[in-house]
Amino acid sequence: MKKVLTIAGSDCSGGAGIQADLKTMMAHGVYGMSVITALTAQNTTGVYGVLDAGGDFVGKQMDCVFTDIFPDSIKIGMVSNSDTIKVIAGKLKEYGGRNIVIDPVMVSTSGCALMSPEAMDALIGILLPMGDVITPNIPEAQKLCGFSIKSRDDMTRAAQVIGSNIAGSVLIKGGHLTETADDLLYTQGEIRWFKGERVATENTHGTGCTLSSAIASNLALGYSLADSVARAKDYITGALRDGMNIGQGNGPLNHGWNR
Numbered sequence: 001m002k003k004v005l006t007i008a009g010s011d012c013s014g015g016a017g018i019q020a021d022l023k024t025m026m027a028h029g030v031y032g033m034s035v036i037t038a039l040t041a042q043n044t045t046g047v048y049g050v051l052d053a054g055g056d057f058v059g060k061q062m063d064c065v066f067t068d069i070f071p072d073s074i075k076i077g078m079v080s081n082s083d084t085i086k087v088i089a090g091k092l093k094e095y096g097g098r099n100i101v102i103d104p105v106m107v108s109t110s111g112c113a114l115m116s117p118e119a120m121d122a123l124i125g126i127l128l129p130m131g132d133v134i135t136p137n138i139p140e141a142q143k144l145c146g147f148s149i150k151s152r153d154d155m156t157r158a159a160q161v162i163g164s165n166i167a168g169s170v171l172i173k174g175g176h177l178t179e180t181a182d183d184l185l186y187t188q189g190e191i192r193w194f195k196g197e198r199v200a201t202e203n204t205h206g207t208g209c210t211l212s213s214a215i216a217s218n219l220a221l222g223y224s225l226a227d228s229v230a231r232a233k234d235y236i237t238g239a240l241r242d243g244m245n246i247g248q249g250n251g252p253l254n255h256g257w258n259r
């Protein structure tokens, strides 16, 4: 059995964060584990509160996982403060974490800041360089490259700028563009597009969390990065296409779509 760890925030409504990650891992037939960085009080209509677990306790959770059930891959999502980022980076180095997928979660789709402004420098300077692949959405990629992204050409330029600062790959997700849902993978100067069928739905809560944990699951199963992204893209498209209508806002995905 392959083992996958998510280090992320909890979403009590089950659509994003740790809950989306564990559902995705279960659907991929891998053993899922979670280090919780923060509790959020949120649902399909928005985020109403955040309670940080704190760096020390995140470190303790990582010690428990790594000294007992060593993960074959790791997904990192919401990490809201710089202290916790430093602890995570230190523990990943100490234990030699591998196959690291980082979703640089900054703001929820509903507009709530999920990362404090002071954490941004630590994210960029310490954590992102440790990723085998980082998966910013368009607003996050804009923050990382410093210019606005409105087209596929802009996505390419952004990936080149972001990718030139890190050793790992960059996957810029195109979910926030309006006509397509194509994602771009940049690996050491090489660009590859992953075409996505755009699904007409408002129920997109947790798409980024789901995509990154699907990539991590596929890496653990032994697929190459490009194949992992392609398989994750198929998974997310199915989970959106065969979606449910739960909650009063932007509902969650259907992780049981291929069963």
Ligand SMILES: Nc1ncnc2c1ncn2[C@@H]1O[C@H](COP(=O)(O)OP(=O)(O)O)[C@@H](O)[C@H]1O
Binding pocket: 109, 136, 137, 138, 173, 174, 175, 176, 181, 182, 183, 196, 197, 198, 199, 200, 201, 204, 206, 207, 208, 209, 211, 233, 236, 237, 240
């Ligand atoms: N309406 C949609 N139809 C098909 N794929 C989508 C749709 N919205 C998002 N995606 C896909 O979901 C994944 C997550 O993208 P995105 O929504 O941009 O991330 P985030 O949730 O971090 O904002 C990407 O593969 C993106 O192309």
Ligand SMILES: Cc1ncc(COP(=O)(O)OP(=O)(O)O)c(N)n1
Binding pocket: 008, 009, 010, 011, 015, 016, 017, 018, 040, 077, 078, 105, 107, 108, 109, 110, 114, 204, 205, 206, 207, 208, 209, 210
């Ligand atoms: C706890 C937690 N982590 C991450 C997110 C953001 O989820 P994401 O899949 O990037 O996108 P939206 O759900 O905001 O569309 C979150 N909301 N909560």
